[in-house]
Amino acid sequence: MLYAFIATVLMALVTYLPRVLPIAVFRKEIKSTYIRSFLQYVPYAVLGALTFPDIFNSTSSYTTAVCGTIVALILAYREKSLFVVALGAILTVYVTGLFL
Amino acid sequence: MSKVLINRNDFIYGFKKGTPILLGYIPVAFTFGLMAVNGGLPPLMAVFISLSNLTSAGQFAGTNLIIEGAGYLEIALTTFVINIRYMLMSLSLSQKIDPKITLWQRLIFGFGITDETFSMASMEKGKLSYSYMLGLITGPIFGWSFGTALGAFTCSALPQSLSNAMGIALFAMFIAIIVPPSKKSRPILMIVLISVTINLALKHIPIFSFISSGFRVIISTILGAGIGAALWPAKEENGIVKED
Numbered sequence: 001m002l003y004a005f006i007a008t009v010l011m012a013l014v015t016y017l018p019r020v021l022p023i024a025v026f027r028k029e030i031k032s033t034y035i036r037s038f039l040q041y042v043p044y045a046v047l048g049a050l051t052f053p054d055i056f057n058s059t060s061s062y063t064t065a066v067c068g069t070i071v072a073l074i075l076a077y078r079e080k081s082l083f084v085v086a087l088g089a090i091l092t093v094y095v096t097g098l099f100l
Numbered sequence: 101m102s103k104v105l106i107n108r109n110d111f112i113y114g115f116k117k118g119t120p121i122l123l124g125y126i127p128v129a130f131t132f133g134l135m136a137v138n139g140g141l142p143p144l145m146a147v148f149i150s151l152s153n154l155t156s157a158g159q160f161a162g163t164n165l166i167i168e169g170a171g172y173l174e175i176a177l178t179t180f181v182i183n184i185r186y187m188l189m190s191l192s193l194s195q196k197i198d199p200k201i202t203l204w205q206r207l208i209f210g211f212g213i214t215d216e217t218f219s220m221a222s223m224e225k226g227k228l229s230y231s232y233m234l235g236l237i238t239g240p241i242f243g244w245s246f247g248t249a250l251g252a253f254t255c256s257a258l259p260q261s262l263s264n265a266m267g268i269a270l271f272a273m274f275i276a277i278i279v280p281p282s283k284k285s286r287p288i289l290m291i292v293l294i295s296v297t298i299n300l301a302l303k304h305i306p307i308f309s310f311i312s313s314g315f316r317v318i319i320s321t322i323l324g325a326g327i328g329a330a331l332w333p334a335k336e337e338n339g340i341v342k343e344d
Contacts, residue, residue, distance in 0.1 A: 001142065001145065003166075003169075004141060004145055004166050005145070005148075006172065007162070007165075007166045007172060007175045008145070008148060008149050008152060008153070008162075008166070009152070010172055010175060010176045010179075011149070011152075011153050011158070011159065011162040011175060011176065011179045012152035012153050013176075014176050014179050014180035014183060015153050015154070015155050015158055015159075015179060015180075015183050015186070016210075016211060018180070018183050018184055018185075018186040018187040018190065019183075019186045019187075019189075019190050019210045019211065019213045020190065020206065020207055020210035020211070021187065021190065022187050022190035022191040022194055023190040023191070023193055023194045023197070023206050023210050023213075024203055024206045024207060024210065026191060026194045027194065027199060029195060029199075030195055033333045033334075034329050034330065034333065035329075036195065036334065037328070037329035037332070037333045037334040038325050038326055038328075038329035039188065039191060039192035039195065039325075040192065040222065040334050041287075041288070041291050041324070041325035041328045041329055041334070042185070042188040042189060042192060042321060042325045043189065043192075043215065043218060043219050043222065043277075043278075044278055044281065044282070044288050044291050044292050044295075044324075044325075045291050045292065045294075045295035045320065045321040045322075045324035045325040045328070046185045046188070046215070046295075046317065046321040047215055047219075047274045047277055047278045047292075048278060048291075048292035048293075048295040048296045048299075048320075048324070049295045049296060049298075049299040049316070049317045049320035049321055049324070050157055050215075050271075050274055050317055051271045051274040051275060051278075051296075052296040052299065052300070053296075053299070053300055053303065054271065054313075055268065055271035055272075055275075058267040058268045058270070058271055059264055059265060059267045059268050060264040060267075064265070065268060068265075068268040068272065069268075069271075069272075069275070072268070072271070072272040072275045072276070073275060073279060075276070076275045076276045076278075076279035076280065077279055077280075077283060079280045080276070081120045081123065081124065081276070082120050082121060082123065082124025082125075082216070082273050082276045082277070083120065083123035083124045083126070083127070084276075085124075085272050085273065085275060085276035086124055086127045086128060086269045086272045086273050086276070087127060088272070089268045089269065089271075089272035089275075090127060090265050090266050090268060090269055090272070091265075093264075093265035093267075093268050094261060094262055094265035097261055097264065097265060098261070
């Protein structure tokens with residue numbers, strides 16, 4: 001388990017550094033409208049790319065994943081909380097999986 | 101260092117904002133705990149990973165590599181590449197926080213920057229205080245570790261069909277974050293679509309197949325946000341970007 005421990009510490013390090021380096025080092029206000037806009041748009045671009053298309057391979061079958069995705073999209077469109085959206089998607093995948 | 105004193109109201113307000121994230125993390129972390137223990141890691145190791153890493157995609161990928169017995173360099177590099185996006189978020193937050201926040205305070209709350217806490221923080225109006233940031237990250241840190249422990253210790257009791265279904269939890273949470281702003285702002289919707297399209301293209305066009313999934317996400321993000329910023333310069337500093 002020493003191997004897993006060392007690997008975990010390494011992972012923690014390469015996760016912590018990108019989080020704190022910019023915020024610790026960079027103190028000036030960015031004037032450029034372009035860069036400011038870019039930074040505001042980052043979270044949406046990154047979460048979109050993380051989700052699609054990987055979500056379709058996240059369960060044991062493509063069909064159940066598509067059903068779960070549709071339910072998640074509908075719940076999110078109705079502005080339900082993270083918890084409700086996550087739970088709704090899980091239950092949908094589970095229930096549709098029973099029929100396959 | 102009297103400035104280290106925490107403003108209670110800000111902390112409580114931040115904590116309230118973090119509560120939906122806390123709840124959302126539980127099923128996702130549960131899935132992680134399940135996966136790690138099914139892969140042969142001891143439950144406490146799974147909890148230690150969640151507590152020390154506090155990240156979703158990077159930690160899932162890294163733990164899979166540990167289970168496969170991969171080398172340290174590969175584990176560190178893969179996790180790092182998936183996490184490079186935090187640099188963009190951290191840089192973005194550096195513009196949003198109270199400039200008076202000290203280095204030590206930045207090093208402390210910086211640990212809690214995740215996709216979700218970042219999204220929540222950037223949607224706030226005005227400058228963010230240290231106390232707000234601490235409050236915001238406290239619940240999610242707890243939820244992530246607690247959910248992992250639940251998954252890790254109840255692992256064997258759960259039917260396979262249910263644990264398979266939980267694989268979607270992480271992605272459903274991402275959808276819950278990006279859909280409401282996309283509904284309200286045309287530029288944000290377009291940026292999400294551009295980023296996803298580029299990601300799909302890089303994944304499926306054979307000449308790009310040498311690009312790993314972590315780098316694909318980075319390229320899609322930079323192009324998506326870069327094109328978006330050129331086409332729709334944002335006027336407001338708040339997370340909800342107003343159209344021109």
